[in-house]
Amino acid sequence: MHETFEHTADIGIRVRAHSLPALFEEAAVAMFSAITPNLAEVRPVKELAFRLSAEGTDYLLLDWLRELLFVFETQRLTFSHFTVRLPAPRPGGTQIGEPLPGEPELAAAVLEATAIGEAFDPDRHGEGNEVKAVTYHELAVRPEGDGWLAEFILDI
Amino acid sequence: MPQEGFHGPLERVDECCWRIPRSYKPGMRVDGLIFASEQLIDAIRNDHSPEQVANVAYLPGIQYASLAMPDIHWGYGFCIGGVCATDPDQGGVISPGGVGYDINCGVRLIRTNLSLGELKPHLKAIVDELFRQVPAGVGRGGQYRFNRKELRRLMATGPRFLMDRGLVTESDLEHTEAGGCLDAAEPDCVSERALERGADQCGTLGSGNHFLEVQVVDAVFDEAAARTMSLEKDMVCVMIHSGSRGLGYQVCDDALKQLRRAPEKYGIELPDRQLVCAPINSHEGRHYLGAMAAAANYAWANRQLLMAQARDAFATVLGRTWQQLQMNLIYDVAHNIAKPEWHEVDGQQRRLWVHRKGATRAFPAGHPEIPSLYQKIGQPVLIPGDMGRASWVLAGMPGSMERSFGTACHGAGRMLSRTAAAKQAQGRRIDQELAQRGVIARARSWRGLAEEQPDAYKDVDLVVDVVHQANLARKVARLRPIGVVKG
Known part of the structure; x- marks a missing residue:
């Protein structure tokens, strides 16, 4: 589940x-x-694969979202x-920032993913906000209870 | 998420200035200074932005103070309305967050020879034509295409590149900050990804708070300065607010990734990762500056192409050329940028890098960097307000050089979050409410209008009062919106 949290100029998202x-x-x-x-109107027409690595889990989340935003912006695909x-x-990567609980130090975080969607159609998919970027301000990925929580701010 | 509001010290310096003393946090190198009135400061206290002013004071090589203008509000890294000058000779850094993702987001103002009475019968047709012609909204490309080679030339020279296509005049360039071109531009520092993102976006408005407005001069406060700017009461003007589009966003995004390890490498302690930075005199610093300047030049070209489309729309509807309508550019200002400028610090002239994140240059009369036409009155400072109330034209004053590294505010400043504004607009038709105020508004989405409704912003008049009173810039004219085009 996700929700927005208050940010004066931009959009804060908590997941x-x-x-x-x-x-x-x-x-x-x-x-x-x-x-x-x-x-809900986005049809499963196109599938894209991603493989990314980053300095830590929080940066990996950021890079994943950055990559998806870039695809939306340049290929006009929504997912x-x-x-x-x-x-x-x-092993052998460099940890930057606080290592997460249970995460080995000096390890790069890796992601393999697919995204399914189709060409952006403003009439069917609606026009929300133009997201300029996913910011580092207050970026957080951490365990919470039995699960995980992430917070990030989208620059609008 | 940080704790609500600011609980640190905020000491009153004078009628329009408040200090966060350097002692507030151990990493602060200088004080924080916020320009605000008694009336505005309460809302500022309830925001996270004063904490961000204190955080910016950590940056190596920062001079005098970490400053904020009266339209200050919570940003990412820097507050919006933040100003910071660093000295490269004292280990001064450049911080992409101090410029923002929308590099050289800015405003331009175009006059016409039309009075409100003359325009009124055609206003609806003009707004519709502007809405039809000017690409706006999410993921929308424009009518202008540039191949990679052309894009590189455009980034090297700014709007001058458009001269061959007949889309810019010498007078337009003369009335653009820095002539529309930062010499430091290094198009080769701009990534392929940024080029890809910006390839079809030059000449598009975008969404969020960007706009194109038809405005009318509501009141004149300084007759002589208004005359020099060719402004008079009841005159119809066009104001454009946009920046470097996807190209600039990607340049900033690329730089932030490249700089992830820089604080560690250069031994810089930072309280917020969004403030990541590198010494100006370093490979990373120079690389970002080259790319940032290239994106800034792209932004000036973008606003030039938006203006060309606005001129076309007026000409189409009114059956006269833009030259016949005397749609001349009064001025174009950047409000997200970092530039090298000479400023006096401790009695010495020093060349500093001034970061303006949501703040406008406001050089006074006689400053060598302003156009000859404005040498006697000071640089025009353009302050967009909200789409229901007003925008302002000010002129730079000597106080800006003494107090704010030649800077004034950049807008009204948001008061409500986007979520809160949209919530408040539930069940309302913002376009109809604006129509009742005499404003014809066209937007791609209901949400766009809801988030940008006038109530989401501080009263721009109160913000401008502080700038005027602090002698950063003086009031010249107030403009009222009558037509609004948004993404």
Whole structure:
């Protein structure tokens, strides 16, 4: 599930999920809901695959959303379904920022994912906000209870 | 998410200035100074932005103070309305967050020779034509296409590149901040991804708070300055607010990724990752500056193409050329930018990099960097308000050089979050409410209008009062919107 939180100029998004991969999937749904509000209208026509690695889990979430935004902006594709896998981190990477609980230090975080959607049609998908970027301000990915929580701010 | 509001010290300096002392946080190198009236400061206290003013004071090489204008509100990294000057000779840094994603977002004002009475019968047709002609909204490309080579030339030279296509005049360039071209531009520093994102967006408005408005001069406060700017009461004008579109957003995004490790490498302590930065005299710093300047030049070209389309729309509806309508550019200002400028610090002239994040340059009369036409009155400072109340034209004053590195505010400043504004607009027709106020508004989406409704903003008159009183810029004319085009 996701919700927005108050931010004066932009959009704050809070996401909760039972697992880390589900958190990444839900974060993508949340971002596309802000851009193309009628996600239920997005048909599963096109599938794109992604493989990314980053310095830590929070940066990986940011990079995942950055990548999706770039695809939307340049290919005019919007997505509503995502499948994310987070394979075990490869050794030898560099950790930046606080290591997450249970995450080995000096490990890069890796993501393999698919996004399913179709060409953006403003009449069917609705026009929400033009998202300029996903920001680092107050970016957080952390365990909460039995699951995970992420917070990020979209620059509008 | 941070705790609600600001609980640190906010000491009154004078009628329109408040201090966050350097002692507030151990990493602060200078004080924070916020320009605001008693009336505005309460709302500012309830916001996270003063904390951001304090955070910016951590940046290496920062001079005098971390400053904020009266339209201050919570941003990401820097507050919106933030100003920070760093000295490269003292380890000064450049911070992409101090410019923002929308590099050289800015405003231009175009006059016409039409009075409100003359325009009124055609207003609806003009707004419809503007809405039809000017691409706006999510993911929408424009009518102008540039191949990679052309895009690189456009980024190197700014709107001058459009001269061959007959889309810019010498007078337009003369009345654009920096002549529409930062020499530091290095198109080769702009990534392929940024080029891809910006390829078909030059000449498009975007969404969010960007707009194209038909306005009328409501009141004149300084007759002589207004005359020099060719403004008079009841005159119809056009104001355009947009920036560097996807190209600029991607340049900033690329830089933030490249700089992730820079604080560690250069031993810089930062309280917020969005403030990530590198010394100006470093490879990373120079690379970002080259790309940022290229994106700034693209933004000036974007506003030039938006103006060309607005001129076309008026000409189409009124059956006269834009030259016959005397649709001349009064001025174009950047309000998200970093530039090298000479300022006096501790009695010495020093070349500093001034970051303006939602703040407008406001150089006074006699400053060498303003056009000859405005040498005697000071630089025109354009302050868009909200789409129901007013926008302002000010002129730069000497106080700006003494107090704010030659800077004034950039707008009214948001008061309500987008979510809160949309909630407040539930069940309402903002376009009809605006029509009752005499404003014809066209937008791609209901939500766009709802989030940007007048109530979402502070009263721009109160913000401008502070700038005027602090002697940063003086009031010249107040403009009232009559037609609005939004994404």
